[in-house]
Amino acid sequence: MSNDKPLILVVDDEPDIRELIKDILEDENYEVKIAADGQEAQQIFNEQQPDLILLDIWMPDIDGISLLKEFKQQNKNVTIVMMSGHGTIETAVEATRLGASDFIEKPLSTAKLLRGVEQALENRAKQASIQKELAQIPVGKSQQIKLLREQVERVAKHEMPILLVGEPGVGKHCFSHYLHSLGQFSGGKFIELSPESFPLDSLKITSLAKNNCLYIHDLALLSDEAQALLLHLLETHKLQQCQLICATQYSLQKAVDNGDFLESLLYQLNSITLVVPPLRDHIEDIPELVHHFVDVQTTRSGLPYRRFTVAAQNRLRNHEWSGNILELKNVIQRLLVLGNGEDIDVADVDLALASEAEAIENGDETINFELPLREAREQFERIYLLRKLQETDGNVGKAAKLAGMERTHLYRKLRSLGIDTKQI
Numbered sequence: 001m002s003n004d005k006p007l008i009l010v011v012d013d014e015p016d017i018r019e020l021i022k023d024i025l026e027d028e029n030y031e032v033k034i035a036a037d038g039q040e041a042q043q044i045f046n047e048q049q050p051d052l053i054l055l056d057i058w059m060p061d062i063d064g065i066s067l068l069k070e071f072k073q074q075n076k077n078v079t080i081v082m083m084s085g086h087g088t089i090e091t092a093v094e095a096t097r098l099g100a101s102d103f104i105e106k107p108l109s110t111a112k113l114l115r116g117v118e119q120a121l122e123n124r125a126k127q128a129s130i131q132k133e134l135a136q137i138p139v140g141k142s143q144q145i146k147l148l149r150e151q152v153e154r155v156a157k158h159e160m161p162i163l164l165v166g167e168p169g170v171g172k173h174c175f176s177h178y179l180h181s182l183g184q185f186s187g188g189k190f191i192e193l194s195p196e197s198f199p200l201d202s203l204k205i206t207s208l209a210k211n212n213c214l215y216i217h218d219l220a221l222l223s224d225e226a227q228a229l230l231l232h233l234l235e236t237h238k239l240q241q242c243q244l245i246c247a248t249q250y251s252l253q254k255a256v257d258n259g260d261f262l263e264s265l266l267y268q269l270n271s272i273t274l275v276v277p278p279l280r281d282h283i284e285d286i287p288e289l290v291h292h293f294v295d296v297q298t299t300r301s302g303l304p305y306r307r308f309t310v311a312a313q314n315r316l317r318n319h320e321w322s323g324n325i326l327e328l329k330n331v332i333q334r335l336l337v338l339g340n341g342e343d344i345d346v347a348d349v350d351l352a353l354a355s356e357a358e359a360i361e362n363g364d365e366t367i368n369f370e371l372p373l374r375e376a377r378e379q380f381e382r383i384y385l386l387r388k389l390q391e392t393d394g395n396v397g398k399a400a401k402l403a404g405m406e407r408t409h410l411y412r413k414l415r416s417l418g419i420d421t422k423q424i
């Protein structure tokens with residue numbers, strides 16, 4: 001919203017009604033502008049960019065539906081609620097199709113008006129949550145996440161490579177997207193490379209990287225050739241025209257000690273190292289993360305909105321979250337998809353957590369088609385590889401044969417998916 005007090009524009013050709021609405025809303029601490037016709041409304045719209053417009057369907061110079069269309073064309077994010085005494089279902093449907101967020105029927109009562117306004121502003125806030133998600137601004141008020149956001153804001157101004165360290169699902173991608181959006185290559189693309197997709201071709205990498213953000217996922221698992229190539233590119237300053245972000249869940253120092261990672265590459269990359277904490281270290285963020293994921297998922301996939309009771313939120317705070325924020329996001333999605341009723345209670349949460357654990361144990365987890373491709377692919381790979389390992393009693397060599405993969409490649413894959421073969 002443009003300032004603390006939401007600005008509401010009321011467009012109605014009847015002076016008494018305009019004034020009445022203005023008085024009611026000003027009493028509730030909203031800032032209000034009024035317009036008697038389309039022309040006046042357009043002028044205020046251009047000059048003041050209201051947060052919300054209450055728009056009458058019938059006006060002398062232009063009808064409300066055409067005005068709605070014009071406003072939406074000029075700014076698709078403006079929130080508009082239609083008002084009419086003669087509202088038919090068809091008009092309401094048409095207004096909604098054109099982007100009106102609600103329809104209030106006249107004669108107005110104070111309660112009806114305020115409910116409509118509050119709801120529209122609440123929806124607007126929900127949209128803001130979606131925008132945040134699209135811009136990938138990491139959510140969280142805990143000291144750890146606040147500090148990390150500030151560190152990212154500070155380092156984004158520099159051109160140095162950034163190393164993000166943290167367990168799977170803690171938000172390394174999320175913070176990288178945020179970093180990218182703040183850096184000097186924010187106009188460029190976010191290109192993700194994994195140990196499997198890393199091209200062993202310096203020209204290809206430099207042209208991919210140029211003016212973009214290059215995110216290397218699972219750095220510790222890069223092959224020896226890929227490490228040597230990356231080191232060469234860094235030493236010859238070929239990756240200066242890009243934002244380089246590397247992520248790892250494993251300690252690079254340990255990898256160096258084991259002879260699996262080049263020490264000089266570590267020194268090229270680790271001068272700015274940021275640690276993304278596991279969710280168990282900032283459980284106070286769980287309620288905000290829950291709201292965020294509920295807002296995003298209900299708005300995006302049209303699932304009915306469901307409220308988590310305080311007890312349910314406490315239950316979520318007490319879970320172990322070995323899969324971190326990614327696991328929390330999936331559990332919330334499961335609860336929204338499978339549940340019914342307005343509230344989500346402790347029993348629902350227990351059931352979702354238990355069925356999650358059971359599905360993984362039985363290897364019969366199903367693919368969730370609501371997930372973005374990357375996460376769905378990981379989910380599939382996990383199910384597939386767990387099945388192969390079960391078929392071979394945990395023998396990685398045999399499982400690799402069944403899967404048609406190199407044994408070392410399968411080891412890497414299992415590690416990146418967080419599958420512990422000792423537990424099969």
Ligand SMILES: Nc1ncnc2c1ncn2[C@@H]1O[C@H](COP(=O)(O)OP(=O)(O)OP(=O)(O)O)[C@@H](O)[C@H]1O
Pocket residue numbers: 137138139140166167168169170171172173174175217249292325326329
């Ligand atoms: N602080 C946060 N605020 C909002 N969403 C978040 C936050 N952290 C993570 N997420 C979301 O949770 C999901 C998992 O996070 P993300 O993919 O960033 O983790 P990751 O550490 O990169 O995982 P991996 O190592 O497995 O690739 C993503 O959809 C991400 O957008």
